[in-house]
Amino acid sequence: MKTYVSPTQRPDTETVVAVGSFDGVHLGHQALLARLKERARHYRVPSVVYTFDPPTRVLMQGVEFLSTLPEKLDLLARYGIDEVIAVPFTPEFAARPKEAFLDDLRTLRPRALVVGEDFHFGKGRAGGLADLKGVSGDVVALPMHSLGGEDIKSTRVREMLKAGDVEGASRFLGRHYDAQGVVVRGDQLGRTIGYPTANIRVPEGKALPLGVFAARTIIDGQAYPGMANVGYRPTVDGRELRFEVNLFDFDGDLYGQEVQVKFWHYLRGETRFSGLDALRAQLAQDALDARARLSE
Numbered sequence: 001m002k003t004y005v006s007p008t009q010r011p012d013t014e015t016v017v018a019v020g021s022f023d024g025v026h027l028g029h030q031a032l033l034a035r036l037k038e039r040a041r042h043y044r045v046p047s048v049v050y051t052f053d054p055p056t057r058v059l060m061q062g063v064e065f066l067s068t069l070p071e072k073l074d075l076l077a078r079y080g081i082d083e084v085i086a087v088p089f090t091p092e093f094a095a096r097p098k099e100a101f102l103d104d105l106r107t108l109r110p111r112a113l114v115v116g117e118d119f120h121f122g123k124g125r126a127g128g129l130a131d132l133k134g135v136s137g138d139v140v141a142l143p144m145h146s147l148g149g150e151d152i153k154s155t156r157v158r159e160m161l162k163a164g165d166v167e168g169a170s171r172f173l174g175r176h177y178d179a180q181g182v183v184v185r186g187d188q189l190g191r192t193i194g195y196p197t198a199n200i201r202v203p204e205g206k207a208l209p210l211g212v213f214a215a216r217t218i219i220d221g222q223a224y225p226g227m228a229n230v231g232y233r234p235t236v237d238g239r240e241l242r243f244e245v246n247l248f249d250f251d252g253d254l255y256g257q258e259v260q261v262k263f264w265h266y267l268r269g270e271t272r273f274s275g276l277d278a279l280r281a282q283l284a285q286d287a288l289d290a291r292a293r294l295s296e
Contacts, residue, residue: 003086018050020049026153035114043111053087098122112140116142179243179261181261184255198245199244211231215245216261225247226248227246227290228261264294265294268286
């Protein structure tokens with residue numbers, strides 16, 4: 001998959017283009033991508049995703065993001081997209097008039113445009129579907145995708161994660177929610193109570209569910225069962241948010257390595273225990289529960 005940061009970087013050829021933030025690449029996004037690929041096959045031209053980094057709501061509303069740009073690019077490549085234009089979304093870009101955005105699209109020479117039915121663009125969200133029809137005679141506006149009677153939106157996925165509902169988030173995403181980050185040194189408290197953990201640093205602003213979870217950690221392409229904790233460690237008077245994983249069947253040095261953690265099942269919320277012995281006993285139960293969930 002080829003990637004660009006501006007429409008002017010790609011070859012001067014016809015395309016079919018889908019536009020959106022694609023934060024999380026959830027089932028609604030996937031339906032849009034499927035239509036993009038269908039129209040690209042029909043016209044026999046490349047499928048192009050025009051997206052924004054960071055997602056528009058992250059800049060405009062200060063929300064957390066579901067996918068870093070590398071995570072989003074990986075997902076889009078997995079779904080078979082030919083090209084991605086990931087435009088840096090800055091206050092200056094957001095303030096551009098709708099005509100400037102339409103000029104960007106004209107540069108791509110789109111035989112068809114694929115968007116959500118509520119798509120707007122330009123300063124003050126002044127542009128809409130009627131404007132897009134001046135760029136391409138084939139504008140596909142997909143309705144909101146739903147599951148179980150509920151609209152599938154990135155905002156809803158964030159709400160589920162905030163509540164620890166990783167199963168609900170996974171249903172909307174069509175896959176287990178995950179976070180990629182680098183293993184860094186912690187205070188090694190887990191080793192002293194028999195549950196060593198890898199401390200993972202993710203990019204600032206990445207949405208993480210709070211609590212203790214059954215999880216699988218991908219290391220060099222291999223998945224290891226374990227349990228993940230995201231929280232402040234109240235038992236030891238922690239003050240900063242930590243993201244840690246305890247791997248059941250791994251023995252090695254991970255410092256400096258990038259790993260991917262897939263959240264499988266919510267086990268419990270964060271709790272302040274009376275001491276390390278009580279914490280150790282609870283972790284033993286958590287490990288049993290996590291193994292049971294991961295074996296289902």
